[in-house]
Amino acid sequence: MTYIANTDKQRAEMLERCGVSSMEDLFRAIPASLKPKSFDLPEGMAELEVFAHFEKLAGRNHTDLVTFLGAGFYDHFIPAAVDAIAGRSEFYTAYTPYQAELSQGTLQAIYEYQTYICRLTEMDVSNASVYDGGTALYEACQMAIAATGRRKVVVDGGVNPIHRKMVHSFAKNLAIDFSETEVGPRRMERKKLSDLIDRSTAAVVLQNPNFFGVIDDQSDIVKLCHEKGALAIQSVNPIACAIIKTPGEMGFDIATGEGQPLGLPVSFGGPYLGFMAARRSLVRKMPGRIAGRTVDVHGQEGFVLTLQAREQHIRREKATSNICTNQALCALRAHIYLSLLGTEGLKQVARICRDKAHYAKQRLKRISGIEVIESGPTFNEFTIRLPFGASECIDLMIEKGFAAGFPLGRYYPGLDNYLLVALTEKRTKYEIGWFAEALESVICR
């Protein structure tokens, strides 16, 4: 099946207009020596067969487990209106709003999205988004390097290890000196981190809540950064921002994060949403699109892509970043989600997630053999220590119908017995109870 409209008769008419007699003539620029050596693909399928094929594949993924798996990517409730609105093809079949007059919908949506990100993080300015939280973090490092002219980046070990791996990969061929703190599954270790910050430091990268779920007030580190002339970057959970001390309040220069919790499905890893916000003085160092409000020839208000002199299609090899698109549709989803939940709704989601995590923590504490790691307040996630390997425990829990959490040993050598447990508003009290019982039976087996 194809989606081509023209009939053979129409094609013949069109070929005639082109002054050729066959389709082959249109490809005469490709020499015979360059013809494909093979093009061995399956035969096409009808819509019904294709859909059935994918239903079968989807059925081979275990989405039926009761999940306590998070590690930076959370299965929150998504109101039906998010899909309904983001499913409007005027949004999803459009492209980058280069022609502002016929893209006012996308442009205004970006402007409003930027406002939401600023208000959530309490930062001055936001871009239109980048691919994901890891890319956002890397681009933030690049902003700091450009702003300070220094090339040392200090990264806390409590930053999501996946994001840290991405940052290293992107920077592999550049002369950037990364220093990372080695950490346990606890609150940020201030002394270790402070020792690494000096006059050659461009940026210090922190996360809140950190990968182990611990909330912190990192204002002291920000202060130290500024004393040394470095920029402070914080990666935040956008839902937590509704109730915890924000990067703006702590004085951070750049705030980034993974926007997936804001109405995006976990979707096996993407597409996600990297948000970026900063102090106003850094706006010209920001990567990606930025929408701005202006007026048209009649003095009427409207929106355009602005500060494009930063970007690759203008500056080419001198651009601040090679990023071309934003994640417009993902940013739109976040925008719709925030608009539906509103001020009270988002706070409520944040509170319920924390309440459920707190309840689960108390419940698991009662199990002998489990140690709940307490090193500071937590948000929606916390770390427990098991009497044996977390991977083995997870395996046994799958039999009982649970995705029990994330085994920290996967990224932190020596933490093989530690399990990261996440909760969202979707988990019920009963599920938490069953989870605790199952865990107890696994441990005391």
Add this chain to the structure above:
Amino acid sequence: MSIIFEKTVAGRRGARLSKSDVPPAEPIEARYSRSSALQLCELSELDVVRHFTELSRRNFGVDTNFYPLGSCTMKYNPKVFEKIAHLKGFFSLHPLLPQLRGAGLLTQGALAVIYELEKLLCEITGMDAFTLHPMAGAQGELTGMLIVAAYHKYKNNRKTEVLIPDEAHGTNPSSAATAGYHVREVATNRKTGFIDLQALESAMGEHTAALMLTNPNTLGIFVSNIEEIAKLAKKHDCLLYYDGANLNAVLGRFRPGDVFFDIVHVNLHKTFATPHGGGGPGAGPVGVRKNLERFLPISRVVKRDDNTYKLEYDYPDSIGYVAPFYGNFLVCLRAYAYILTLGAQGLRRVSDNAVLNANYILHSLKDLFHAPYPDGCMHECVLSAQKQTEREIRAIDIAKALIDEGFHPPTAYFPLIVKEALMIEPTETESKETLDAFIAAMRKIAEKAETNPAELRAAPRTTPVGRLDETKAAREMDIRY
């Protein structure tokens, strides 16, 4: 229309959340909690739906209008792929679930999608191995450049420079620079429209790490001396990079892997019909030759002897992680479904019709508009408003006048080497009737340029706003409410 923040009514709610069934935790200590008020909106669900519906009506999309934006391949996005992407087994699948058992035993369906799509992309492009991780075309380029760097490091080559023709997309030079390379532009031979061989020969040397090419190039021309170019590159151990932005022209007609290209990226959101989303998310998978496979990003999906799929991370020479997980999975999923739907014959027909549609436009307009390469084109044609500038009508005026005729304008002022360029890519999914209407509109505009140029300069008149003041936007920087 008003901004969403102006519509807020204190006390209004747009989402019904379940009541918490657990006792509340102690509040977070003041030093850790947000002290200032959160100011989002307070709206009903209908308020929100109306707001976005109104916004959506201020947009052109492929579903509403012909969208011949050159280099962007704005083809129709079939609806069944949206439905597939919303299947719970994919939509609600946590990316870390495979790590919980047997490196993927809980997610065999999703790993099958990744593995099989990689295999299909290999066959389509003639490459030996693919990664789906790059989350956009530009990120594919960056990934490719990181592979270039890893290869030369592995071979102890000291290479500092990447060569790029002057007609290239802006992302090419910026991706090479982002990866740490110095970029040198190579001139295009204006007569042939190909990269100038002499200029290339003198630019290339021991320091050249890679040459990035698009074929057909951004002039819509197939670079037929590619074998000579490749020979030159091989002499200097310079890797050849194929920017797959224009792959829609050559499906089943040409495979970069057959002619010495070492690294390829493809844009799933262009050639393989996944939606552009208003500027993302896309996907830019990267394919390589066998000798570069060891450098691909991790993880990789392998097939076990018992036909199950497994995630593998043990590649010591890999460039590492370019995405948090496996790329923009839901985008890849749609593309996989598209390829399975069309099959070999369908994909060939895609390129045949894309090329026919573009040539039809070229041959229907080249009498009224200057065509730098009038004999023929591949999937897109480049015209120029040079003739019209005599009446002080520029490419931008033609673009804006097209809006009033109900069409999204072509790409204007690109490629940079053609003055007053209008780059038109109709794609294969458009019908002759639509093309005829577009051609008629262009001819009407060309006539108006002679008879009433002032009217064109005042376009567009039918849109919610007229031409916008970009200088004011950049100067005043009103970028949040």
